[in-house]
Amino acid sequence: MGSCEKEYCAVMENRYGVVCYSVKSLLFLIAGILILTTLPATGAEKKTAPEDLPLIPSEYVWFFGNIPEGAWVSHHFVLRNPHPDTVTINSLVPGCDCTHVPKTPIIIPPGKSQLLKVLFDTRTYFGETNRDIHLVTDYVPHPEMDLYFGSFPAGTSSQVAITPPSTAFIPGKDNQTFIIRNLTGESMQFQLFVDNDSSITISEDRFSLPGKGEKTIIARPVWGKFPAGPSYSCLVLEAVRTKPFRVTIPIKINKF
DSSP states (O other): OOHHHHHHHHIIIIITOOOOOOHHHHHHHHHHHHHHTTSOOOOSOOOOOGGGSSSEESOSEEEEEEEOTTOEEEEEEEEEOOSSSOEEEEEEEESSTTEEOOOSOEEEOTTOEEEEEEEEEOTTOOSOEEEEEEEEESOSSSOEEEEEEEEEETOOOSSEEEESSSEEEOTTOOOEEEEEEEOSSSOEEEEEEOOTTOOEEESOSEEEEOTTOEEEEEEEEOGGGSOSEEEEEEEEEEEESSSOEEEEEEEEEEEO
């Protein structure tokens, strides 16, 4: 299992309680056990250095949490080139037809960053879903890397309610009000994430709610960030606690 996949599994299992197994990971686990029983300990695990990766991502894994049934959602990974030479992404291979990625090649100059938009169509998915995007670059020492995202399409939360659960913007409809309700009897801290492309602004991104309390959030699209036609974005609400949970608010933008 590569370092990116390890981080993905660690985040999904330890942070969100999501089981993360695959045939490949199980085979590597079995092989690792056999090797460890025959080899002496080698000391601390080597950490991934910038020179070991073609690009440095804003995160290796993004977790949408619960997503309303049949929604399209998006996330922008930020990819930074830490090297003295230009790095070109020659290929982006999504793990399924449900995942849409930009066309290649994508050229990233030295020291610069590039947004990588991943669009996820949840219409044929229910329950726990984990997907990956495989990147192939021209960085000779280590040309390949993977990014991951996870979600619970058609998932619901018994701890928080959001009204409306999704929305759409059209020209002339520049504000949308969301009401976030704490359904539990305990006070909770919340963080509301906007996408890395800053296409949506919100009135508040961190707040606390008492038990059974509610909060009104106003969201606005930044119209200049969207091309003509339909586009997709989202807000992600996270309850900040020992075992956090997330709920995604899908947003569709129709720019005429």
